[in-house]
Amino acid sequence: MGDRLKVFGIDIVKGSVRSRSRRPMYALVRMDGSRIESETEVSLFRLFRLLTAEQPDILAVDSLQEIAADQHELFFFLQGLPPRTRLVQVTGGERKESLQKVAGRYNISFNKFDPFAEARTTAQVATLGAGAEVIAFENESEIVVSRHRSPGKGGWSQNRYVRKMHGAVQLKGREIEQALVTAGLRYEKKETRAFGGCSRVAFRVFAVRDQVPVSTYRGADVQVRISGKRLERIRFRPLSAKPRYLIVGIDPGTTTAFAALDLDGNLLHLQSSRQMTMSDVIEALYKVGKPLIIASDVEEMPFTVEKIRRAFSAIAFTPKQDTSVETKMELTAPFEYTNDHERDALSAALDAFRQYRHRFQNLMKRIPSGHDLDEVRARVLRGQSLEQVIGEMNTVTPVLIPDAAPVTVDEKHDERVRVLDGMVKRLRAYVAELQEEIKAKDYELHRMSSRLKKVSTSRDAALAKNAEVVKRDAVIQSLKKRLHKEERHNRNLVKRLARIRKFAELSMEGDVVPVKVMDTLTKEGLRKLADDVGVDEGDLVYVNRTDGWGRSIVRDIADLRVRAVIVAEKNLAVGDPHLSLSFREAGIPLLSDKETITQVRGKQGLCAKEALESTLARWKGEQERHEREKKTELIEHIFKEYKSERGKVVKKGG
Template sequence: MAKKIVIGIDIEPSRKTFSVAIFKHGERSIRRLQGLSVQDLISLIKEVNPSMIAVDNIFELGSASEIFSIFENFPGVEIIQVTGPPFKGLSLQKIAKMHNLPIPRSSIQEAETAAVLAHKGCGCKVKLFEDECEIIVSRGRSPGRGGSSALRLARMVEAKVATVTNEIASILKKNKIAFDMYCEESKFGVKRALFNVYVPYRVIHRVLRGLKGSQDVNVEIKPVRRRRITFIEEGKESKLPSLPKRKLIVGIDPGMTTAIAIFDLDMRLLHTESKKEFHMDEIISRILFFGVPLIIGVDVNPPPQLAKQIASKFNAVLSYPPRNLSSRDKMELLKKHFAGSISELDVHERDAISAAIRAFLTYKRLFETVDRVIDYLSVDIDREEVKSLIVRNVNLKDAIRKVLLGEIGSKKSVKKIDEKLLTSRIETLKKQISERDRIISLFKEKVENLEREIEKYRRREKALLGEIEKLNQKISKLKSDVMREKTLQDMKRQIESLRSYIRKLESENRNLREQINIMNSLRRRAVKGEITILVPVPKFTSSVIDDLIEKGLIQDGDVVLLEDASGGGKSTALNIVKKRIKAIIVMKSKLSDQALEIFEKYDIPVIDGEFLKGHIKLEAGTYYIATQKLEEAVDAWKKKVREQITRDLKEIILEERFREYTQ
């Protein structure tokens, strides 16, 4: 039999590292470690695989989110806080003394004491996870884009995902484990599957122990976090809180995105919500905020396990249709029976609302009968309690008697009661009503007296307000002199600020005039033929070229300075050719072969900017080059093209002669 291993943990004075004591049942020696970081702790727990972890304060390990993150790696390990629940437990030293253990004086001694006390059964359990978990089956690798090989890989991987999904479903059914399954299907199989399983992680881990993922399929089992850390004393597992009296009809639409719709028994919408990872504990908490569900409605048959589990926890009636509701059925239910705005709801909320409406319509006539009978009897009775009984197949007469006589919750069968007893009960109720009316009259008289007192104080208040107004006028007069001086100072500051702003504008104007002078000088030199102005194009793409042409920045005969030649092809080249430009200088990257062919075809020189480095100048935001240097570069390009054409012609002639010779 495997030895029971307990790890005791205590934070060290540095508040950054931990002391650890490892206690094995049946062994005298205890392994002690100090100075461990959080990551060291995780590695140690993986190595030792303890059955229990003991602490004197769980929050020494970090914040709630940090604690969840640590123990998500070990959801099956039992965590014990040996000092008991927060605000109730004793100190570790007192508990050690009660169990005749040495009083711990250091961090390592406290870790050792915690381990021994947990082994003795002291403390309370720390519950981090629900008795619920998720199993996610997904593709282990992506098939990539397009091509026959990608299709073959997608077909193989998605077929394997479907196979593993079916295998898990079969294992869960064989072990009679409640679950809901949602699949993202494809034409080849399944891309992704999600199982919501309503048993603790340790059960699933044991049942699926032999099932492993592969290169093609990932299988991930995740415990579901509780909304908050819970402390459970021995034999005191928390139950649902005392339920409020308001009865509800709740529609649920489970799935990868789960939605709920909460109505009262008069079908007034109280709340609707949809979200991913909407787990059972959070759904129950949301419902309890508004009341207690009498009816849980779904729109599919058979009903999902999530709805079954929630209905079971509340002892609610589970209502589901004889067949799955179609989209058309749901829309008709919403149009006929829902007063709210359908357009503001997402598809999951609409499904939840339609499920609740269908459930209500199932019992609508019974509810109307209850209301008619109670109105006829003119008796003060909790109608919702009567309705909660009739939906559980108690006949109306017995239901009314049970509510009147306070027998709700009794497990005995309803006995027949004679008319005298019922009449006596009614008379008692009438006397209670009469007494309450008398008390109400007394309170009304007191209220009238209080209202007269209030009126007297109001008159006094009005007189005091008049005096306050006179004092305020005097204060205002005094303030006006002070405000006048303050206004003068504010105006001086504003004048100084405006002067500063004017100086700034004058400086900017001088800079602009200098740039204008430089640009005029460049234009004169360009007119004389000394320099050639270059048109900068930041990127060789159709959108950039079209934008520059539309703005009139590229004209016939311009020389284009192409700052980045990547991105464009044949169509981009044709766009720029239409403007009959003189030449193109390429500064960065290379033009594509298709673009080069177009420019050669239309005899537009393409010059490598590397050969013109140092000759291209930038002044006042304008690029230019000496015309003579540009003409030399153009001539060199034309010479190079002519030489290439000559070589190509010679090769064609040689090939033709060789063909004639061989024939």
Template sequence: MSTRTSALDAVVFGVDIQSGDVRGDAPSYALAVFDGEDVTRDVVTHRKLRRLIDDEEPAIVATDNMYELAADKDQLIHFLGSLPAGTKLVQVTGAEQPEPLSRVANRHNVPYGKEPMQEAEAAARLAAHNVGHEVSAFTDTTEVKVARGRSTGSGGWSEDRYTRRIHGSVRKRAREVESELEDANLEYEKDVRESYGGFANAVFTVHARPSDIPVSRNRAGDVRVEIERQRRDGIEFEPLVKRRDHVIVGIDPGTTTAVAIVGLEGTVLDVWSSRTSDTAGVIEWIVERGRPIIVAADVTPIPETVEKFRRSFDAAGWTPESDLPVDEKQHRTRDHPYDDDHQRDAMAAALYALDAHEDQFDRIADKLPPGVDRGEVTARVVAGEESVEAVLRDLDDDEEPESESTEHEPRELTEEEKRIKDLERQVERLQSHVETLEGRIEDRDDRIDELETELGVARREERKEVRRNREVSRLERKANRLERERDEAQDDVETLERKVERMKALWKLDHSNFSDVSAEKEGLVPVKVVEKFTKGAIREADDQYGIAAGDVVYIRDASGAGRSTAELMAEFEPRVILKDGGLSEIADEILFESEIPVGPADDVAMQEVDELAVAREDDVEAAIDDWRERAEDRKRDRKAAMVDQLISEHRAGDNEV
């Protein structure tokens, strides 16, 4: 119903300048502390006043001129920002164009005197009755910022872990703040800047004053919480109670009480009814909507309840000559909405009262000079039964002394004081600039920390990529090597497969009936073919189908063999060597000494099967027998030659004797 300050829950500071001037000398202030019943008075310095405001946190600091507390707009904004969360600065004389304090005090029947302490007390009492405008430089929106409490640093093996811990702490505290805002049912918007391991910061724009937010400004370890109200574009004034001008009130009493508020121009401003509100509640509702100059009823004589309301407001009363008929009330209120018959009757009473005084209101308006409050004059003429001329004279008489009493002319400053003032303003500008630069530096430090974190992450990713590329290269080389080994193994397998096939063919030669050979089934032997009598050809034949002891070997071209080739062949211990072409003496000698038979291939009938060959056993034996005969002859010839040589040597020895 009412926002009126109560002595039970609030204290009001009334302030007026006692001596000096806020723009020059250090001023002193008359301070009246009003708790709704008692007034405590004191004279304090500006510093002590600020300290008392911080310590006691009054609901209102009231003054007739806000620039008695601050020299200019910037200082006023600073003063407003330093007030406790629950404290308002109220200018009781109005908004941009304040009235004299004496006039406001007289209008509201508040004691007034011209002494500073009396003016301070009047300001306190007026503010306690919700008279005046709150001076505001801030909105009802507050920014809560959760950010890092320390820099993430640079370098060090544990930098990543340290950064993750700080950002994780910011994220944890931000979630706690969000939970507290949710529990308090506060509307907010959240803006989060994520970073490595958590949040770099989180900003909550809360639609509430700092005093309504269950979060306090603090700095603990890795996290800091900052709270700042959003600034308005300029200084704004908000009335403590949104009063309308002087009004006409219609009341319909009874079990259900209805009240209608009508402006002097005939506008229905509000209508209301209630079965539970008492007299005080009805009065509170009316006070919040205007200042009655006429209280009207729809019946005559005026009901006792309506008369009590009239006396409460010291307003004029109005009743019709006879009770208003229902059809007339319906007709008069046809253009205005209402919820029930009680509201209709109250509205009809107010509108008929307006009709009855309409001519009087017009005459008053015609006599008023420009700039004079029509409602004030009308109220005094109608309710106070004064003449328009008397009211205007009274207002003119109040104007001069009041303006003198409320105006505090500053004394002329000395050159030194002017210089000090200029330097103070310069210092304030520089301090403001320094604060701006510090804010920019802090933002840039945060940005640098964020970029360094991102750079560290990028470097780690780059190192991981390099390691991945190195591993990929290593695996590719290994894959290529394995592919080569696979190809080589496949070649070896193919070679071995060919060798197996040749071995199978040899086995067939040893065990088959050779049905595809045009010879008798029995008496055949396999022949291992060597293309040339060289070490390479011998090894190649051995690799292909193997040369074992007792094999028959056929050399297609036996010419050109040397000692080592003959020795290599002798190591295989073949049964017989069949050859085409001439054999060197050295090779023939080595094979003879190794007792390996050698015979011409023409003496043996052979038939080739693929890369192998077969020969008749009889022919092979005949070739061997032939070699043996030749070998016996060769041995005899060698012995005979040796005997002849011995005889010759013996004879030669005898001749010498």
């Protein structure tokens, strides 16, 4: 018979590892093979006592949070386990599942509100190979032999007492060294010499803790502590290397897509690519699991899909007729996919699962608890009867070694055997040398990796600091530019305020009237004037140049309701004759600088108040006469049109 596993399954009954007042109490179920030995409630201290005394193969938990509050406590917990005892989290490693889901794979049901039922289920599924082993230490261990008590202040027999302790430490160190040499383990030794022997002996052993042939020891004078070298991060190793069975749907073509489901219909993998070959698909599926059923969405399986099916010796599934797009969309509605090829592959896998689902459900009702459902379903689909499968899984056939028949060997054959034996011994010695060289190289590689990691860490810190400095410098430069811009804007506003204040002061004097100066009679000139001193209703505007004017600028000035526009006499004399007419039609006085006696200096000017009033009065008279002439011309035009229309009517009547 094969060796039976001894498993401890635990679950918290009350308390918590995070609480200082209520320490945890555990429901402990001890199993030997498939037989439950006992169920009891224990404290953490009592649990360690039982682990040390019985040294089971597996300590099974459904969550690491039940035994350690953080990673530091988990390392401490693992350090206290016996060397041969493995800590297994039955709900998985990095990607955890619920205990109910894990137990469901073995057709096991339990009351999740009963801690003893959970501990019993945890132990059962661990016995069946569920979960992942917690790996926390590297392939290196440390053994420290030291004094178990202090030498004290001394007395008449102080020297004899100290010499006895140091001699015991040295003797224990030599015993451990002999055990390491006998086991063929590579190690490094460091002794701290003291009066009468050694006060401390440390061994650095290049092997995992469970391979070290030394146990933790505490005597009257000497203590031995064994610890493994911690990993930087906890790792998980699956307890069973058996791959999961899959239902795979494949859509071949320019873009190849495949979808992988487990036998319960859960989507495990969905992928598509234009560069994926048949070998790439096979390799990707090997990483996910072992295909049991390979399906296609067309009635006749494509040749490419058939070759992949043969590579896995999988069961073929094709629909009775090609699957319609509506059916594909209905099947894949609960899932997310990125293109039509992934949709087709997923629909093929889901269609195959739908066809086999009722058969799987009927099998689950007939399979006894404690059996791997996936393995049973896979064997039944391949043609075995359920009774045959259950019988094979329950029976372990012992391996019998038949008695060797006497063989007569002649002398020549005996000589050849001796030669071959010598060759084997030499090859084994050479292999041992190569293994030692490999171990030395591994150690050097590990040392250089640690050194490289330290250099990379310091370099990353320097780069991060430099990047932060560059970022701050950029922010400072941006703020400086913004400050300079705001300072220039502030200076412009101060100048503008001074001009407006001076203009207001000039407006209060009685003999002259202030004039605002506009460079050109254009929209740009008007905008600059508005930004500089502003344009208000009733202002006098002096224009230096009238070239480039247009009717739109005349309308804009009219909308601002300025009092009058003053231009140089020469511009009126040689300028555009339509300029005066446009201003008259807009109702804005267009005056000359000589008539108004206007003087301009820079962006401000002054005109005589009396000359301005007389010139405006004359312009208003001309404006009234111009409007009367326009009305007269309009009446004459209307009369002529009427006379013409009347003449046409008389001729038609005649």
